[in-house]
Amino acid sequence: MRKVTIIDVARKAGVSLTTVSRVSNNDTKKHMRKETKERVLRVIKELDYTPNKYARFMKRQKSGVIGVLVPDISDQFFSLMIRGIENISYQNGYSVVICDADNSLEKEKKYIRILLKEMVEGVILTSSGIENEKVKKLTKERIPVILADRKLKTGDFPYVGSDGVKDSYILTKYLIDLGYKEIGFLKGPSEVATATERFKGYIRVMEQNKLIINENYLKQGDYTFQSGYLAGKEFVNLTKLPQAIIAANDLMAVGIIRALEEKGLRIPQDIGVAGFGNIPLSSLVKPKLTTIEIPAYDIGREVALILLSHIKRKRKRIKTKIMDTKLIKGESCKSLK
Amino acid sequence: MRKVTIIDVARKAGVSLTTVSRVSNNDTKKHMRKETKERVLRVIKELDYTPNKYARFMKRQKSGVIGVLVPDISDQFFSLMIRGIENISYQNGYSVVICDADNSLEKEKKYIRILLKEMVEGVILTSSGIENEKVKKLTKERIPVILADRKLKTGDFPYVGSDGVKDSYILTKYLIDLGYKEIGFLKGPSEVATATERFKGYIRVMEQNKLIINENYLKQGDYTFQSGYLAGKEFVNLTKLPQAIIAANDLMAVGIIRALEEKGLRIPQDIGVAGFGNIPLSSLVKPKLTTIEIPAYDIGREVALILLSHIKRKRKRIKTKIMDTKLIKGESCKSLK
DNA sequence: TTGTAGGCGTTATCAA
DNA sequence: TTGATAACGCCTACAA
Numbered sequence: 001m002r003k004v005t006i007i008d009v010a011r012k013a014g015v016s017l018t019t020v021s022r023v024s025n026n027d028t029k030k031h032m033r034k035e036t037k038e039r040v041l042r043v044i045k046e047l048d049y050t051p052n053k054y055a056r057f058m059k060r061q062k063s064g065v066i067g068v069l070v071p072d073i074s075d076q077f078f079s080l081m082i083r084g085i086e087n088i089s090y091q092n093g094y095s096v097v098i099c100d101a102d103n104s105l106e107k108e109k110k111y112i113r114i115l116l117k118e119m120v121e122g123v124i125l126t127s128s129g130i131e132n133e134k135v136k137k138l139t140k141e142r143i144p145v146i147l148a149d150r151k152l153k154t155g156d157f158p159y160v161g162s163d164g165v166k167d168s169y170i171l172t173k174y175l176i177d178l179g180y181k182e183i184g185f186l187k188g189p190s191e192v193a194t195a196t197e198r199f200k201g202y203i204r205v206m207e208q209n210k211l212i213i214n215e216n217y218l219k220q221g222d223y224t225f226q227s228g229y230l231a232g233k234e235f236v237n238l239t240k241l242p243q244a245i246i247a248a249n250d251l252m253a254v255g256i257i258r259a260l261e262e263k264g265l266r267i268p269q270d271i272g273v274a275g276f277g278n279i280p281l282s283s284l285v286k287p288k289l290t291t292i293e294i295p296a297y298d299i300g301r302e303v304a305l306i307l308l309s310h311i312k313r314k315r316k317r318i319k320t321k322i323m324d325t326k327l328i329k330g331e332s333c334k335s336l337k
Numbered sequence: 338m339r340k341v342t343i344i345d346v347a348r349k350a351g352v353s354l355t356t357v358s359r360v361s362n363n364d365t366k367k368h369m370r371k372e373t374k375e376r377v378l379r380v381i382k383e384l385d386y387t388p389n390k391y392a393r394f395m396k397r398q399k400s401g402v403i404g405v406l407v408p409d410i411s412d413q414f415f416s417l418m419i420r421g422i423e424n425i426s427y428q429n430g431y432s433v434v435i436c437d438a439d440n441s442l443e444k445e446k447k448y449i450r451i452l453l454k455e456m457v458e459g460v461i462l463t464s465s466g467i468e469n470e471k472v473k474k475l476t477k478e479r480i481p482v483i484l485a486d487r488k489l490k491t492g493d494f495p496y497v498g499s500d501g502v503k504d505s506y507i508l509t510k511y512l513i514d515l516g517y518k519e520i521g522f523l524k525g526p527s528e529v530a531t532a533t534e535r536f537k538g539y540i541r542v543m544e545q546n547k548l549i550i551n552e553n554y555l556k557q558g559d560y561t562f563q564s565g566y567l568a569g570k571e572f573v574n575l576t577k578l579p580q581a582i583i584a585a586n587d588l589m590a591v592g593i594i595r596a597l598e599e600k601g602l603r604i605p606q607d608i609g610v611a612g613f614g615n616i617p618l619s620s621l622v623k624p625k626l627t628t629i630e631i632p633a634y635d636i637g638r639e640v641a642l643i644l645l646s647h648i649k650r651k652r653k654r655i656k657t658k659i660m661d662t663k664l665i666k667g668e669s670c671k672s673l674k
Numbered sequence: 675t676t677g678t679a680g681g682c683g684t685t686a687t688c689a690a
Numbered sequence: 691t692t693g694a695t696a697a698c699g700c701c702t703a704c705a706a
Binding site: 015016017018019022031032033036055057058059060061 | 675676677678681682683684
Binding site: 099 | 340390391394395419420423427432436437562598618
């Protein structure tokens with residue numbers, strides 16, 4: 001069954017292809033008889049005609065595709081974000097090409113090249129640590145790049161996501177208000193912006209409240225469950241435990257809990273644990289995690305909207321949007337008073 | 338910065354575009370001087386030329402895109418599967434368009450239409466219950482369709498996934514061998530093939546072993562955590578509990594565990610629980626789930642390979658591949674002997 | 675208000 | 691062994 005082309009429509013409607021093209025593109029500049037327009041519209045519907053996007057590209061040099069580059073699509077945070085992106089994109093007639101960098105810098109670079117070849121009109125980037133250099137390559141080709149969830153070390157690309165410092169500030173403050181004084185922190189990977197921001201917020205509140213930051217209570221993780229579990233084991237080996245531990249993300253927090261429980265410690269009676277993200281796992285785990293909810297789906301929608309506004313060169317090109325987050329008072333921390 | 342075209346290459350190499358085209362497509366039918374070929378190849382590399390895929394489509398009428406339609410990309414099983422699909426696809430120069438049906442039949446139909454407009458060369462379908470009718474529409478357009486993980490009620494489309502009956506057979510048999518006799522079952526949604534197959538396998542083993550299937554021990558769920566939790570509550574309200582409960586997937590199994598624990602029951606001391614899937618959550622939960630591992634990533638790779646073989650009309654067009662699964666002996670069931 | 679014609683970058687057919 | 695040329699389906703400047 002051959003595809004319907006603009007010629008089929010033109011023939012059936014008894015007009016030239018130009019007229020059909022104008023109707024299907026809703027060309028308002030040219031005036032045309034209402035009757036003609038309606039007739040063409042009817043035939044378009046009858047034949048179920050849609051312009052061939054590849055042919056259209058030839059003239060317009062616009063692909064109608066945007067690229068999304070994430071570290072790991074099987075991380076639910078990112079898959080939710082992608083759902084948000086797709087939602088907005090399809091509504092606006094854009095398709096989405098997703099690239100999973102597999103947490104590898106190598107693949108990330110490779111995909112930047114692929115996206116260029118795909119002639120995407122814009123890129124949404126959540127980097128696992130790519131250098132600015134490579135990203136600049138995109139902007140040099142006049143392809144707008146918006147960062148989602150994770151900022152880059154340098155450069156001032158538009159960004160949509162939460163304010164990690166503020167989030168951490170709120171969470172740490174909440175623990176302090178509950179009565180916790182000796183609070184440890186499990187850091188995330190140093191090349192990821194959210195990780196460093198969250199650590200910074202923690203430090204800031206601790207200092208503001210004149211609380212001592214014990215070096216032994218600071219550990220390094222990489223955002224995986226496993227690294228949380230290992231850090232948890234390190235914690236229980238200390239001669240004296242902190243009263244609570246904040247992990248830079250939920251997955252590590254769950255890992256910590258598992259390690260602590262294995263040693264017979266009870267959460268939150270013996271020690272409090274908190275994380276960031278409020279990933280679905282966080283409420284399925286027992287005890288439910290105290291955490292900061294980051295609205296992945298909404299971030300996806302916002303970042304797509306902003307990218308499209310850049311692509312379409314709308315006058316108000318928004319640069320950055322900090323999303324509201326929400327403190328989830330789970331069961332993994334309790335009032336000490 | 339303008340894109341390099343075939344003309345730029347031709348000019349720089351001092352040959353015609355035809356020659357460049359032949360080199361870049363590795364046309365083996367036509368013989369050409371080795372020297373010419375090498376020169377062109379060098380220029381292609383120098384200029385970093387890649388054929389414009391949109392222009393190429395115009396001639397070939399092949400988009401180089403395959404479509405993937407899943408019920409929910411934020412379900413880790415599907416996102417892992419997608420990773421497998423993308424892995425193979427990119428290796429073969431194909432891009433992937435992902436459609437998230439959001440577990441809705443309505444959207445599923447809509448996306449079938451979109452995929453047709455996108456002129457995908459093939460479709461990988463994991464249906465949340467679409468009618469055969471709609472899928473036939475695709476095959477009528479000569480677009481190959483391969484089912485992943487979930488079969489359709491009717492029609493004999495190629496399929497890649499596990500054998501739900503067999504999986505369930507193995508799991509149930511394992512419980513029986515442990516000494517369990519009164520085994521309940523929480524069913525999944527009736528329109529999903531894996532759910533009905535797993536129930537069938539359970540029934541079969543129970544009957545073969547002359548074990549009574551107590552109607553009160555059969556409940557209906559919909560694959561969500563919530564439905565597992567609710568079913569768990571129904572179970573504890575029974576005057577007499579079964580010795581073990583099998584849920585048609587892991588998420589529901591975890592829900593059951595949560596409900597049972599809330600009533601003070603201990604797993605596996607008081608009652609055993611098992612599921613299907615071995616999703617990452619299953620090993621993060623306590624106790625670790627007894628379950629059947631379904632290799633999502635490998636299913637993705639296999640289904641992509643098979644789809645590509647159909648697209649390329651290779652001689653050996655594989656129809657179906659049943660993937661090996663693995664019994665995970667977790668801690669949520671124990672030997673009663 | 676509507677139509678004609680040229681060209682976007684590529685590949686395939688035919689000719690040289 | 692290589693090259694000229696006609697499509698592929700659409701959009702748009704220009705013509706009518």
